[in-house]
Amino acid sequence: MKNLIINTFLIITLLSCNSQKENEIKVENKPKYVVTKEEGRLWIKSNQLFKPVFMLKIDSSTQNLAKFQLGKMLYYEKGLSKNSNISCNSCHNLEKFGVDNEPTSPGTDGVRGGRNSPTSLNAHLHFAQFWDGRAKTVELQAQRPILNPIEMGCPSQSFVIEKVQSNPKYAGLFLKAFPNQLMDYEKLTSTIGYFERFLNTPSRFDKFLANDFEALNEKEKLGLKIYIETGCQSCHNGIALGGSMYETFGKYDNYQKHTTSKKIDNGMFDLTKNENDRFKFKVPSLRNITETYPYFHDGSVTNINEAVKIMAKIQLNKELSESQIEAIVAFLGTLKGEIPEYAKLKNKNS
Numbered sequence: 321m322k323n324l325i326i327n328t329f330l331i332i333t334l335l336s337c338n339s340q341k342e343n344e345i346k347v348e349n350k351p352k353y354v355v356t357k358e359e360g361r362l363w364i365k366s367n368q369l370f371k372p373v374f375m376l377k378i379d380s381s382t383q384n385l386a387k388f389q390l391g392k393m394l395y396y397e398k399g400l401s402k403n404s405n406i407s408c409n410s411c412h413n414l415e416k417f418g419v420d421n422e423p424t425s426p427g428t429d430g431v432r433g434g435r436n437s438p439t440s441l442n443a444h445l446h447f448a449q450f451w452d453g454r455a456k457t458v459e460l461q462a463q464r465p466i467l468n469p470i471e472m473g474c475p476s477q478s479f480v481i482e483k484v485q486s487n488p489k490y491a492g493l494f495l496k497a498f499p500n501q502l503m504d505y506e507k508l509t510s511t512i513g514y515f516e517r518f519l520n521t522p523s524r525f526d527k528f529l530a531n532d533f534e535a536l537n538e539k540e541k542l543g544l545k546i547y548i549e550t551g552c553q554s555c556h557n558g559i560a561l562g563g564s565m566y567e568t569f570g571k572y573d574n575y576q577k578h579t580t581s582k583k584i585d586n587g588m589f590d591l592t593k594n595e596n597d598r599f600k601f602k603v604p605s606l607r608n609i610t611e612t613y614p615y616f617h618d619g620s621v622t623n624i625n626e627a628v629k630i631m632a633k634i635q636l637n638k639e640l641s642e643s644q645i646e647a648i649v650a651f652l653g654t655l656k657g658e659i660p661e662y663a664k665l666k667n668k669n670s
């Protein structure tokens with residue numbers, strides 16, 4: 321924080337003086353690195369538009385630790401599916417940036433749904449869950465896939481409770497997490513949400529936001545600049561670079577023409593029946609985006625360069641050159657973060 325203040329002060333001085341000798345101004349804590357005016361501006365603008373994420377510490381109070389442990393075990397528990405063959409982790413694999421890299425994912429009976437599995441990493445930072453935002457929080461979201469017939473397919477809440485109760489380890493952790501309380505579906509699934517609230521993935525971009533100007537190379541900084549100037553930030557902004565609003569997919573042209581989607585998905589219209597909501601989707605987060613292919617709500621586009629090109633065209637009515645696209649993609653690569661060790665199955669310490 322102290323460094324941040326020093327640098328902010330320096331950059332403000334740097335921007336306010338009209339000196340041609342900007343290259344002589346040095347950042348105190350990094351004596352060798354010289355911040356140019358343009359970099360200073362990019363940094364200030366970035367801090368206005370985005371916010372860094374940090375690696376979180378698990379709360380070690382008995383109750384919260386038990387919640388975390390129970391939530392983590394349930395996240396990996398195949399027993400929560402009708403045929404005991406899939407878990408949350410099958411579609412949101414925490415070794416694979418919270419996705420399965422499939423256009424759409426097979427459920428407990430092998431049947432695929434119509435939408436692409438978004439990553440569970442950083443999802444708790446979104447203002448709503450699902451492509452159409454139909455669940456408000458990760459806790460409420462976690463209630464759904466277990467009972468969804470084409471996902472985990474459990475027949476009822478009581479079926480799930482009985483399964484969990486019959487495992488002494490789970491029953492014991494539940495009592496630690498919720499002393500003297502009866503197990504119910506809402507409390508049980510809320511622990512999965514609790515676990516997901518620790519799935520932050522800090523990246524090189526967060527270091528840059530903090531004040532490490534060397535965390536990004538020249539091409540990546542150029543990409544960030546183009547990303548902002550092109551207008552991507554008007555939708556993909558905030559702490560998750562997305563997840564803060566709904567927007568029409570295809571503001572300037574039908575998305576299907578560009579994605580070659582086989583099925584037409586009406587997005588939020590199917591929920592609200594409001595004509596303004598046709599093709600409206602939650603703006604997805606771009607954290608870890610280079611790893612979470614294929615892209616869009618139906619996984620119809622595999623290549624990230626192609627996805628960026630389509631975005632510019634149909635969301636902003638702009639044609640980007642190949643080199644501009646490459647620079648943006650280089651910047652997007654800096655959003656690839658670190659998956660917390662404590663979230664991984666093999667990590668037995670938590």
Ligand code: HEC
Nearest residue numbers: 407408411425426427435436437438443449450451465471
């Ligand atoms: C069969 C694959 C599958 C399984 C199993 C599954 N999910 Fe999902 N998940 C999806 C799909 C597909 C979506 C998007 C559906 C939509 O938006 O209509 C989704 C959406 C989500 C989201 C919203 C993310 C966002 O950016 O909006 C979260 C969080 C999530 N799932 C967590 C879980 C948890 C926790 C479990 C286990 C209880 C689970 N999922 C089980 C496929 C799966």
Ligand code: HEC
Nearest residue numbers: 551552555567569601603604615616617627628631632635
């Ligand atoms: C007007 C709002 C808006 C603007 C501007 C915008 N996007 Fe998007 N973006 C969206 C929406 C909405 C989606 C989800 C579309 C879908 O799949 O239904 C999306 C999806 C994406 C995806 C795929 C995400 C995933 O998880 O599959 C990428 C990558 C992306 N945008 C990058 C960009 C880039 C780069 C720019 C600038 C060139 C940009 N976007 C401009 C609204 C916008």
